[in-house]
Structures are given as C-alpha cells and as structure tokens.
Amino acid sequence: MSDDDEDTSFFDPTKFKILAIGVVAALAGLMSGIDIGVVSGALDFFSREFHPSTMALSWVVSAMMAGAAIGSVSASTLAHKIGRKRALICGASVFVIGAAGCAISWSISSMICFRVVMGYAVGLSAFTAPLYLSEIASEDTRGAMISTYQLMLTVGIFIAFLADTFFSYRGNWRGMFWFASAPAVLFFVGVLFLPYSPHWLVMKGRHKEARRILLDLRNDPLEAAKEIQAIRAQLETKQEGFSLLKRNKNFRRSVLLGIVLQAMQQLAGINIVMFYAPKILHAAHFDTHSQVWCTAIIGLVNMLATFVAVGLVDRWGRKPILYVGFAVMALAMGALAGLLNEGMTEQASQMMAVFVLMIFCAGHAMSAGPLMWVLCAEIQPIQGRDFGMSISTLTNWLANMGVSVSFLPLMEFFGAAGTFWLLAVLNFLFIGLTYLYVPETKGMSLAKIEERLMSGVKLRNLGR
Template sequence: MVIVSIIFNGVYCCLLQKIRAFIMSMEHVFPSDTLLIKKTKPQVIWICLLAALAGLLFGLDIGVISGALPLIARQYGLIDSQQEWVVSSMMIGAAAATLCSGFLAYRLGRKYALLIAAGAFCVGALICAGAVNPDMLILGRIILGIGLGVASYATPLYLSEITPKHIRGAMISTYQLMIALGILIVFLTNTAFSYSGNWRGMLLVVAIPSLIFLFGAFFLPRSPRWLMMHGRTEEARNVLIKLRSNMAEVDEEINEIKEQLQVKQQGWQLFKENGNFRRTVSLGIFLQIMQQFSGVNVMMYYAPRIFHEIGFTSTTDQMWGTVIVGFAMTVATFIAVGFVDKWGRKPMLYIGFIIMGLAMTAVGTLLDGEALSVLGRGITVTMLLLFIIGFSMSAGPLIWLLCSEIQPLKGREFGITCSTFTCHIAGMLVSASFLSLLNSLGSSNTFYLYASLNAVALLVIYLFVPETKNISLEQIEKNLMSGKKLRDIGQ
C-alpha cells in the first residue's frame, strides 16, 4: 500500500503541474473575465475531475446497452416488451438507490457514498458480462443502477460543496461532460465489438474505469460543509485552506456555513414545516422531469433502433450512427463547460430547449410519410444531432447544476434525493415506453410528443427557474428563506 501511495502521489504531482501549465496556456485564448478558472488552485480542478469520473461511468452504463441490446435480443429471442425491461431495469435500481443516497451521504459523507457507487459499478459490470440468461443480466443491470443512483446523487452534491462559487457551474458541467465522454467511448467500443457480435465484451468495458474510480475516490477530501454539519469545523477549515485562494475566502465560507447551520429543522422535518423549502424541492422534481421527458434517453438507449426507423438497415451503419451521436454530445458539452458561468443558466436553457423542440418537430415531420431518400435520411440524422447538441449544452449539465444549487444546506440531501429519484423514475418510464410508443403511435407522432414536452419545459423555465450565476449557495438560501419568488432567489 505504501508503494501504491508513493506512485499515486507522484502521478498526482505530475498532473498538478500539467493542470497549472494548461491554465496558464489558456489565458491568452480567453479574456480574464471569462476564464475565471485561472483564480482556482489546481488541486480543486484535479479533485473535481476525479469526482466527475463518476459521470464517465454514468455515461458508459447509459450507452453500453444500446449496442448490446440487439445482439442480446437475437441470442435470447427477446420481444420488444422484454427488451424494454432489460433497458429500464437499471433505472429501477437507480431509483431505489437514490432513496438511500441521502442517508448515505449524510451519515457516511459524500466521499464514501462515491466509494459505494464505484463498488456497485464494478460488481454490476462483471455480473452483466457473465450473464447466462436474461434474468441474470437484469440483476446485473439493477446493481449497475444502484451505482448510478448513488453516483448521480452524490457527485453533483459533492462538487457543489467543494468548488468555489466562481467556477461551480463549469465544474458541475464537467460531470455532464464526463457522461458525454463515457457515452462516446462506449459507442466506439460497442462498434468495435459489434463486428464479432461480442456483447459480453461490450458490457465488460464498464468494469475497467470502475476500478480506477474506486481507487481514486479514496484520495478525495471530505466536503467541508459535511464536516461542519457534523461538528468538525477545524477539519473543514483545513480542507478549505487547501482548496481556496486565500484565508479571507476561507473565513467567509466558514462563517456562511455556520449561519446556514443555525436553521434547526432539516430534511423531512424542514420539508413539512417550511413552505419555502417545499418550493425548491418541487422545482427540482420538475427540472428532472423536464430533462428526462426531453427524449434524450431514447437516443441513448435505442439509437440503433432509431437509425433503423430512419432507414439505416445494416448493423454497421447503425453502430457508426451511435458513434456520431456520442461525438456530438461530447463536443457540445464543452459549450456548457465554457460558458455557463459567463452566459448564465437560464439563457442556455432557453436556447437548448428551443433547439430540442424544433429538432424533434423536424424529425417527426420527416418521418411522417414514405421511406426517406438518401437526402431525407441525411437531414433527419442532422436534426437528431442538433437535438443532442441542444441537450448537451443546456438540459444535460444545467439541470443537475440547478438541482444542487437551489436546495438549502439543511435540506440538501432530502431535496436532491427527491429530484434524483424523480430523474430515475422518469428515465425508467421513458426507456420502458419508447418501443411501445413507436408501435402504437408511429415514429412521427412519437417524436411530435417529445417536441411538445420540450415546449412545456420552456414555460416552466420562464416562470420558475432562477439565475444562479456567480451567487453563493448561502446567498441563494437566504433569498429562498426570505420568501422571494423562485425565479428571483438567484439575485
């Protein structure tokens, strides 16, 4: 263990030097008011990237089944409803795990919740790869879902509490970037294994980064807010000294957290007795419904089937189509990472949902008729990629960001539990219904349905979503508890 620690510390120091050099090299590319990240210690960026590795595993788990499912269905003779169960079983595990995640994050801490998630990813991936029948595969998917549920809860929470406010948006958006990168990587590996039809190899890919994350998470610091919630103020101060630029910033953050901790109620008790807290819990739930009902998971889970509906009948064409989707998602997420702390949350959400709604409408129109020509197929694919770009620059990262920002400290575990649970339930409904919708409504009307849901999301954003750019979590809480309208708590 000593040798491993020495090796890790050597790699750590090397990476810190690389990060510092990268930050300095970027100063001539971005104006100083845009690249606020240069004010941040490299240790913060390294910690956030390591924590965001959970997003990579999230993306791998989401994307891997799209390539494996047709091969599994062929081997075991699965009908559409059985395929929906294989896909949606992971979200059942995720939803169940989310209900326990708040307790784990509160009692054990955010760090150890991430370790539990990493272990579940490892075990679930191995069971899936070694499955001898569909039931065993579903069991492995449920365990993967447990890892996904805990990670999707604990990671944005941890990142929101460990990062300085001036880069909080970029760092939490990096979590979504890692999800997109995971999807791209697994789409590439799926394509490589598809030539031999080796679906077990596809599923085994998830285990490798799971082990890396499991090892790396041991070196993450505790959340300073969690430490102070448990009376460990000096430990919290020591963590902040390592992560903040100066002592004035450390003292300010310590004092703000102390003020938050004066609230006596917490969790369910706070929800019952405080109407202001109920408002942010409700908003978090609606935000996650908006994200899932946009239709993005349809693209992630059933991309080969969608490309088949468009007219790409060969497996090779379908698999390379998924790779293009993953590439577009990864590239577009850089827009969110680079501009969320400059443009703000609401403008990017407006742009993203408008793009998604128009793209889904276009796809529905193009599929409403006879078989598509070569040009028609090209335009349809372009619209699907436009949808992915709109999601990746807005709803993908920013919904998770807002759900972690708007909840008060004493209710953060409860609030994020509610929104994350909703995310996985909504994701399960979408993934368990898509093939049935195609069969009952037809391709065109199915995409029109998702377009209309994106239009509803725009109305919710206008009426209720606050702008939280460059506002501390403590100030957002003050505004909320003073009774301000939800759309105004970021002022």
C-alpha cells in the same frame, strides 16, 4: 517581475488542483455514461441470443433506472453518515459487480437483476458527485464544476459508443459490459486520493481538517476562514427533510421545482436517443454497422456540445442557455418526425435524420443536461438540502425509467413519427415552464438564494 511570478501567472497550482479534483469526482458521470452507451449497442445482439419480447427488452434498459431510483433514495443517508467520499467509493465498487454480472448473464431475468445492481451504483453516484462538487467549488466556479459531471457523462457515452462499434463486428455484447467495468475501477482508485468535503467535515465536528483542506483549495486564509464560518452558520440549522416539507411552504416550492426540473430533463427525450439510437436509425433504414457508426458520431456531438455549457454557464447564466436548448430540441424533434413521416427511403433523407439527431443531442448537452443538476444543487435550503437533492435525483431516475420503458411500446402504438411529434411539443412547452418558474442563479451565493426562497420570493425571482 521574477521568473517565479511569471510561472504563477501561467500556472495556478490551486486552480489546477480544484480542476483535478473536479475531474476525478466527475468520473462518476463517466461511469454512468458508459452504462448508457453500452446497453444501447448491446441490445440488438442480446436480443438475437435471448429473443426477449418488446416489453422485456424495455425492462432490460429500464432496470438500471429502477436500481438508480433505489440508490438515489439511500444516497442521502449514506452520504451524511459515511461522507461524500466514501459514498462515491461504495458506488464504484457496486458498479463493478453489476457490470461483471451483466457480462456473464445467462438469461433475461439475470440481466435485469444485474442491471438493477449497476443502477444502484449509478443512482448513488449521481446524487453524491454533484453534491460533493458543489461543496468543493468556490462560488464563481460552482456552475462549471457541477456541469463537469454531465460533461463526463457525455464522454462516457461517446467512449461506450466507440466500444460498441468495435465489439459489434463480432456481435460480442458480453465484451461491451466487461468494458463498462473499467471506468468504475479507475473511478474507485481516483476517489481514494480525493479530499473529504469540508462541509461534511464541519458537520462531523472535524474543523481543523476542514480548514486545512479549504486552505489548500482556496490558497487564501481569509477566504478559507470565511467559508468555514459560513458552513458553521448553515449547519446551525438542523437537517429536517420531511418534517420541514410538511410545515414550510417555501421548502415545498423548492422541492417541487427540483422535481419539475428533473422531469423536464428526462421528458425532453435525450435518453431515448442515447438508449435507442440504433433502433431509431433502424426505422430510418440504416443497416447494423451504419447504425453503430452513426450512433458513435451522435455521441461525439453530445460530448463536444457539453463543453459549451461548461464554458458558458457562469457567463451567460442558466436561463438563456435553457431557452436556446429547448428551442433547438423542439425544432430537431419536429424535423425528425417530419422525416420519419416521409419514410426516408433515400440516402439524403437518411443522412438528414442523423444530422437532426446530432442537433438534438447538441441542444440537450449544452442546456438541460448539465444545467438541471446545477440548478437543483443551488435551490435547496441547507436545512433540507440532502432531502431536496435526494427527491430531485429520485425524480430523474423515475422519469428516466418511465420514458425508457414506454418508448418502444409508444413507437408500436403511435408510430415513429407520432412519438417524435410528442417530444417536439413537450420541448416547446418546457420553454414556457423555464420562463415562468426557473430562477437565474448565476453569481448568487447559496446563502442568498436560500434567504430569498425562505422569505417567499417568487421562484423565478430567486436569483438575479
């Protein structure tokens, strides 16, 4: 064996290139994660300066989700007309404007408005990045590539929690938002160097460019030619969206499943913990600096556990990981409710509360966090794919907004313990929904999943 052969066995340039593209595209998740983490740390200090009511404070958090809902609705059209790459560039630019606006906010209403702007960028990117990644990835790496988006989101949350800790010693909530604009600038620059989606290029009749990019990404002329033919065959069916929804019951099933999956992801309660971790820890009698440090530790666990999903999604499959994740989250929320009910006046019970939150975040990060995006990208038929993904993403943000805006009022009405008992019950119910309706799509081509869906196969039997 030659030296060149040995080098190739240790370093595959093609795989490295795909990995690099995936990481850059997934920086959209980093951008979203930093927004989630930053607002969590900024809330207390913002409240001290502007004295918002409970509902106004809820809307400071939830305004981002309202903007994200708008962004997700427009994302399908934008990604189709100008391409996945340019849509991601647009998202990065708008995010910088929103983050800078939040940093210079002069009132509660101005903060809410700029949070909507940030949200638009997040919603646009949350739709486009997984779509782009699914079209760049090969079949055997699709799950891991799409999961990379969620991984970067958790990295962003952790980095933001560290920044919150740094700025909290001076109560500098404006500095937290200036910090949030940095990854968007990095993302903007990185996306400029990404290739266009081969799928989009074929859609626009630019077949030579698509073939050249696929040859570069697959390093196998035969595989690239087959993929081009598969894309052409898929695109022979016109994107129909709402008209297909009206007349085809099988498409209605996939859209409904996408809605249910995204609602499950948000109703599990992860963003309650991410947005309101300091508030939850305050209920456990932690002081201000202990709250931000414990929140940072929770963010670290959330990030590390996502590596489990990226590593196992294409080995174990989607459903086994979801079963484990929802079971862990149900038990963790039940345990936290029990601790809150006891009052947690002793240090041992306080540390147990932090441990339980870490376990909850780990359960979500290894399962529902990334896998719902994977499944939603896999189950939609090509003729309604943009529409189906847009509805799924819209549902995610609307459910996120509903959960975020209602959490503080629920805490006031039911008490902390009652609210977390409710989350425990919901996560337990999601185990049943996963068994009844979620398909196992590991190792299945998108074309095969579509064929089985449109022939009327039960949702749970679409895959293996």
